Amino acid sequence: MAINTNIILATSGFSGFGNYKSVSFSVTIPSQNLAIFNYIGPYTASAALNNSNAVTEVQLQYTGLDSFWREVPGYISIIVPNAGAATYEVQSFTYFKNGSVYVDTYISNQSGSTVTIPAITVNCRAFLFIAPF
Amino acid sequence: MAVNPNKIYIDLPKYGNDQIIGVFTNTLSLAAPTLSGGYTSATDVRAHGFGDSAYFEGIFTTDGGTTWNTFGSQTPTLGAPGPTFQTVDVSATVTITNVNVSIFNNYDISHSIGNAYTVTYKLYLIAKNTMAKPITPIKTSNKLLYASKYNYQKIFMKGSVALIVSAGTTGTSTLITHNLGYVPKIRAYYYNLSVSSTTVNRFGQEPQTQITATTLQFYSDQSGLRPGISYVIDYRIYLDT
Numbered sequence: 001m002a003i004n005t006n007i008i009l010a011t012s013g014f015s016g017f018g019n020y021k022s023v024s025f026s027v028t029i030p031s032q033n034l035a036i037f038n039y040i041g042p043y044t045a046s047a048a049l050n051n052s053n054a055v056t057e058v059q060l061q062y063t064g065l066d067s068f069w070r071e072v073p074g075y076i077s078i079i080v081p082n083a084g085a086a087t088y089e090v091q092s093f094t095y096f097k098n099g100s101v102y103v104d105t106y107i108s109n110q111s112g113s114t115v116t117i118p119a120i121t122v123n124c125r126a127f128l129f130i131a132p133f
Numbered sequence: 134m135a136v137n138p139n140k141i142y143i144d145l146p147k148y149g150n151d152q153i154i155g156v157f158t159n160t161l162s163l164a165a166p167t168l169s170g171g172y173t174s175a176t177d178v179r180a181h182g183f184g185d186s187a188y189f190e191g192i193f194t195t196d197g198g199t200t201w202n203t204f205g206s207q208t209p210t211l212g213a214p215g216p217t218f219q220t221v222d223v224s225a226t227v228t229i230t231n232v233n234v235s236i237f238n239n240y241d242i243s244h245s246i247g248n249a250y251t252v253t254y255k256l257y258l259i260a261k262n263t264m265a266k267p268i269t270p271i272k273t274s275n276k277l278l279y280a281s282k283y284n285y286q287k288i289f290m291k292g293s294v295a296l297i298v299s300a301g302t303t304g305t306s307t308l309i310t311h312n313l314g315y316v317p318k319i320r321a322y323y324y325n326l327s328v329s330s331t332t333v334n335r336f337g338q339e340p341q342t343q344i345t346a347t348t349l350q351f352y353s354d355q356s357g358l359r360p361g362i363s364y365v366i367d368y369r370i371y372l373d374t
Contacts, residue, residue: 016151016259017190018283019373042209042216055190055257056203057318059344068343069316073336074205075218079354093218095208096200104209104216127318130283131153131190131257 017129020054023047023101024125031119034088034109040117041106045124051096054128058094060103064120065090072103079110088115092122101126148287148372151320155181155258155271163221163238166247170240177234181258185265186227186333188322188367191234193223193254204254205337210241217243221250227333229265232256261333262291262367289313289372293365296323296340298353300361305343306351311370315346321368330365340364 027045034040058072070076078090092105103124109115161175181187191204202208204225207218222237234254240247260268290311298304311317322333323340336342339362340353349370355361 015153016285017153018285020283042211051201052199053192053201055192056201057320059316059318068345070344071319071321071336071342074203074207075338076341077338078341079356093207093209095206096202097208098200125316129286131156131255 017055017131020128020130021049022125022127023049024123025101025103026121026123027103027105029105029107029117029120029122032117034107034115034117036109036111036113039106039108042104043106043122044102044104045122046100046102047124047126048099049096049101049126049128050099051101051128055131056096056101057127057129058101058103059125060092061123062090062120063123064118069125087111088117090120094126146287148289150285150287151369152260152268153257153270154183154187154260154268156273157181157232157234157256157258158254159234160251160253161236163236163250163252165249166238166240168240168242168245168247172237172239174238175236175252177232177236177254179232179234180230181227181232181271183258183264183266183268184229186229186261186331187264188259188261188320188333189225189227189232189256189335190259190320191223191225191254191256191335193236193252195221195250195252197251198253204335210244210246212244215243217241220248221252223252223254224337225256225335227258228329229331232258262293262369284373286318287372288369289317290370291368293367294351296351296353296362296364296366298355298362300355300359301357302361303352303354303356305353306366309349309368309370310347311349312347313370313372315374316344318371318373319344319349319368320371321351321366323364323366326363326365340366
């Protein structure tokens, strides 16, 4: 039996996700004082990445806070202990729109006094995966 | 070109792939919410027939398929007096019998707007690390499961860890060492033992992941008035950079 390889490339009972496209992008939030109950943002990191039919994954890193990379399943919130009892919250939202991927980051003062926010660079990686069906 | 099949050899892969065992899709219409109502919602419950739960990935569109977002994504309404998120929120769980998709269309209080939406979702069911019963994948019309032009994600490590954090505290899971030397892609799902030890939940705000070039760990902040959690987390670390 002859096989036309233009039709059949491989076969299997199951399939996973194919790596398709990826981008890296970032935004820097400058160091500043944040008054009681105030917030700053959005600080938007974005890159061209059109999601026309793909499963996605977005990871980010807050340099200036720590060295971890974190998954962003749409929304992420980090409560950051500061000197003494003062704290602030870092929130990031991710979405695709108009041919690009966006990560919007906000910082809000959760303490009873002014807090000093360090310079934070939000490094982002976004991936598209092809699903086979 | 004709090929002699007796001359074809298969190089079995060292690493496994995810195994997509079913796809569900549907389009649902949500009426515009009002200020007094706060939101409108729709639920889509679909039987999968596996006799066990499964991992899943979901995407949805609100613009007729031009742009898709992963479940949990929050497309904001920007502009004065401030941004509003969670206008359309799509989430799901998978039990041993059903796929449960929930869609909320929230009223935008900041901008005094409530919009009607038509939401189309696709949900991919993925075989778990261990399935309770043999799997018969849900039939699709797809002719080819693999296309060689794509590099399919390869599973470097997989396993389960507990994440138990008491009310008013923060905590982490056992540290998982992968030593890949780069920050890998991962997928993780959790079982909320206080609700069901079999229902699969996709990560949302909690718990969180902490990934380095050598390790993976899961973290939860239950400080303040948060009630505490008792989770089992299934994870997969992928080889691909």
